[in-house]
Amino acid sequence: MNDDRNDDTPRAQQPGMVGEAKRHIADAVRETGDEAREAAGNAREKAEDLAESTSDEIAKLREKVEGLLREKVTPAIANAAEAAGVYARDAKAAVAGQAERAADTVKAHPLVAVTAIAALGFVIGRLTAPFQSPPRRW
Numbered sequence: 213m214n215d216d217r218n219d220d221t222p223r224a225q226q227p228g229m230v231g232e233a234k235r236h237i238a239d240a241v242r243e244t245g246d247e248a249r250e251a252a253g254n255a256r257e258k259a260e261d262l263a264e265s266t267s268d269e270i271a272k273l274r275e276k277v278e279g280l281l282r283e284k285v286t287p288a289i290a291n292a293a294e295a296a297g298v299y300a301r302d303a304k305a306a307v308a309g310q311a312e313r314a315a316d317t318v319k320a321h322p323l324v325a326v327t328a329i330a331a332l333g334f335v336i337g338r339l340t341a342p343f344q345s346p347p348r349r350w
Contacts (some may be wrong), residue, residue: 318325
């Protein structure tokens with residue numbers, strides 16, 4: 213019977229040990245959950261800080277680009293447009309002057325002008341006509 217008591221004693225203590233083990237496990241799970249929540253909170257804060265600093269950097273870069281556009285590109289485009297306008301006016305004046313001189317020359321020497329135009333027409337006609345070899349005579 214002593215053997216039975218020895219067998220029964222550990223079984224009697226076993227429910228208390230199981231309860232204590234459950235408490236330890238529950239405490240460990242709670243601590244792990246608390247640590248996980250704290251780590252998640254820290255990660256969220258760091259992500260928010262990073263997102264905010266990235267947004268700030270992007271805003272600063274955007275301002276710099278806009279400033280450079282205002283300072284460098286816009287004046288360069290304005291200068292190029294002004295130069296193109298000057299060149300267009302100069303070209304228009306040159307063409308008008310040449311046309312006026314040509315008209316004066318034709319009025320002063322009509323026979324020379326008609327002959328020059330006829331010669332030019334002949335040359336252009338020969339250059340644009342399809343090539344034909346002369347017929348062979350045997």
